[in-house]
Amino acid sequence: MSSIKLRAVVALAGLALVCAAQAAQKEAAPPKKAAAHAKKAAAAKDPVAADFEKFHEIMEEDSPAELFEAKGAEMWKTKRGPNHVSLEKCNLGLGPGVVKGAYVQMPRYFADAGQMMDAERRIVYCMVTLQGFKEADLAKKPFSKGSYLPDPVALVTYVAGQSRNMKIAVPQKLPQERAAYKLGEEIFNYRAGPWDFSCATCHGEDGKRIRTQNLPNLASKVDAVRAFQGWPGYRMTGGLMHTLQWRMNDCFRQQRFPEPGYASETIADLLTYMGVNANGHLYKGPGIKR
Numbered sequence: 001m002s003s004i005k006l007r008a009v010v011a012l013a014g015l016a017l018v019c020a021a022q023a024a025q026k027e028a029a030p031p032k033k034a035a036a037h038a039k040k041a042a043a044a045k046d047p048v049a050a051d052f053e054k055f056h057e058i059m060e061e062d063s064p065a066e067l068f069e070a071k072g073a074e075m076w077k078t079k080r081g082p083n084h085v086s087l088e089k090c091n092l093g094l095g096p097g098v099v100k101g102a103y104v105q106m107p108r109y110f111a112d113a114g115q116m117m118d119a120e121r122r123i124v125y126c127m128v129t130l131q132g133f134k135e136a137d138l139a140k141k142p143f144s145k146g147s148y149l150p151d152p153v154a155l156v157t158y159v160a161g162q163s164r165n166m167k168i169a170v171p172q173k174l175p176q177e178r179a180a181y182k183l184g185e186e187i188f189n190y191r192a193g194p195w196d197f198s199c200a201t202c203h204g205e206d207g208k209r210i211r212t213q214n215l216p217n218l219a220s221k222v223d224a225v226r227a228f229q230g231w232p233g234y235r236m237t238g239g240l241m242h243t244l245q246w247r248m249n250d251c252f253r254q255q256r257f258p259e260p261g262y263a264s265e266t267i268a269d270l271l272t273y274m275g276v277n278a279n280g281h282l283y284k285g286p287g288i289k290r
């Protein structure tokens with residue numbers, strides 16, 4: 001058996017154990033809580049979705065995402081890169097070094113860069129301007145694969161964790177921020193490619209699904225939170241930690257569009273559109289994705 005396969009099996013066995021333990025705890029839950037669970041499950045429209053919801057809730061209570069948060073926290077404070085400095089002076093929009101609450105207020109316009117930036121784009125910017133990393137190097141392998149974890153993924157997960165249970169409040173004060181929303185909306189609805197698909201083709205209506213996956217209607221106030229909630233996310237398929245950069249990249253692929261640039265302004269605009277739609281919802285932090 002290859003080492004990757006073996007790792008996956010070990011990881012899965014570990015997850016199964018966690019689930020079993022959690023399930024046992026659940027059984028012993030007070031009847032009131034159990035009843036609430038049952039009611040919620042029954043309210044879901046179909047059994048596949050309801051089963052997944054249940055599994056998801058159990059997993060979320062002991063999320064592996066926390067390991068990645070810890071890794072990112074360590075990395076944030078460590079002197080790194082050619083300039084041998086930490087990221088503790090990085091300004092995520094609320095002032096140099098302020099991490100708490102920054103994630104739920106991005107994307108935003110950063111005057112120093114003259115650009116709209118989502119969390120990952122901003123972190124990459126700090127890694128380049130403060131630590132001296134090369135953007136082109138960071139863009140070479142930006143997504144988790146096998147045992148490889150890109151630095152920005154750990155860092156974004158840490159930063160996101162520092163906004164846990166805070167209200168999503170993507171700013172729309174500046175004209176640049178309002179322009180980004182409009183652009184994001186256009187990109188979301190722009191149909192092209194061999195299938196003439198837009199994001200809205202898959203995510204613009206209630207109740208759509210591909211196989212067993214419900215497709216959130218990201219243009220609606222209720223579902224839009226799914227472009228925020230649980231991201232960055234630990235994906236059970238493959239056992240990898242991914243940020244929204246990866247999710248966007250993968251959806252552009254599903255749309256049969258050319259791959260977008262890593263941490264590009266296009267993605268910042270799209271995330272502004274979806275983020276503003278999700279404003280007012282509570283962000284529960286990095287989570288678990290199927």
Ligand code: HEC
Pocket residue numbers: 188197198199200201202203210213214215216218226227228230247248251252254255270289290
């Ligand atoms: C061909 C259909 C298709 C197209 C087109 C598409 N997506 Fe997706 N999208 C999916 C699928 C499938 C998932 C995964 C759903 C799951 O795993 O539950 C997904 C997931 C997502 C998620 C995460 C939702 C969640 O619950 O975590 C976001 C955000 C998203 N897409 C945004 C976009 C954007 C923005 C575009 C346009 C650039 C787009 N998608 C284009 C099929 C599509």
